[in-house]
Amino acid sequence: MAKIQTTQAVRGTQDMFGETEERFAHVVATFERVRRLYGFKGLQLPVIEPTAVFSRSLGEATDVVSKEMYSFEDRGGDSITLRPEFTAGIARAYLTNGWQQFAPMKLSVHGPLFRYERPQKGRYRQFHQIDAEIIGAAEPAADVELLVMADQLLKELGINDGVTLQLNTLGDTPSRDAWRAALVGYFNDHKNALSEDSLARLEKNPLRILDSKDPTDRPVADAAPVIDEYLS
Incomplete structure (x- = not known):
């Protein structure tokens, strides 16, 4: 009788259990607490989006769009993509739901993202990110608030030692x-x-x-x- 082969996890993904899962949950819980202190509203987004959401916003020439996206045609023939990042999806939700009336909006989201790249140590094809955005505010103070929030998050996680902030600009x-x-x-x-x-x-x-x-x-x-x- 042939031995049944155990199906392995997809390359670039991981199972989290025990201490690993507890550390992961601690990061998410700390982010949730800090973002509430700064008045950021939680947001849940679809894991799948129309491919155009990313190709239009990120640009066809970027590595993410040209090489790293998990895209496929659904049964209706529409091109669908597993989200590779959050900002484009947040912008899509902002526009399609008519949230302009609530601007400026302070939004936060976390969850799995997907990029088809060669997995290296510490990098995965399914990975998790936390994200905070301020939409509809042109004041530099909005950027400062995000930086201060990120600084507090790093301190509360105990990983701020050796962190250096570098600022750049693309000008007008x-x-x-x-x-x-x-x-x-x-x-x-x-x-x-x-x-x-x-x-x-x-x-x-x-x-x-x-x-x-x-x-x-x-x-x-x-x-x-x-x-x-x-x-x-």
Whole structure:
């Protein structure tokens, strides 16, 4: 009689039990308590969304959309995607439910996300994130509030030692446009040193070349024009 093979878990997923599950639950419970202190309302979102929710917001040229999304056609022929991140789904819910009337909104969500990448130590294809967003507030104080909240969360979890806060900016629209034009000119002058992926990004989203992990691209990307030279 043939031995029945035990079905294994899908690669890049994990079963949590005992201390691991308790530590996980502690992180979630601490986040829930801290977000309430700051007046963030809890939100539950679908695990599946129309693929366009992510391809339109993240951009077709991003690695997430082009390489990492779990997308499939349902029985009705619609393209569906397992959510790879939260922000696009929150924006979709905000628009489709007419929540603009409640702006500014302070929302928080946590749960599983899915990305089809090669699993490495400490990385999974199904992973969990916590997320807090302020929608409809243009004041810099909204960003400050999120940073202060995150700082308190790290302290209450006891993992704030050695944490460094780094701030950057993409500037205003004229600054960003000028920087983008400078990047396109620079990368066009160094086409021969770029990987195939970066050559494709050059046509669609040249800023993504700066994030390339390909060793071929790093010397070129590291010497590229920086936005500080173009800020208004």
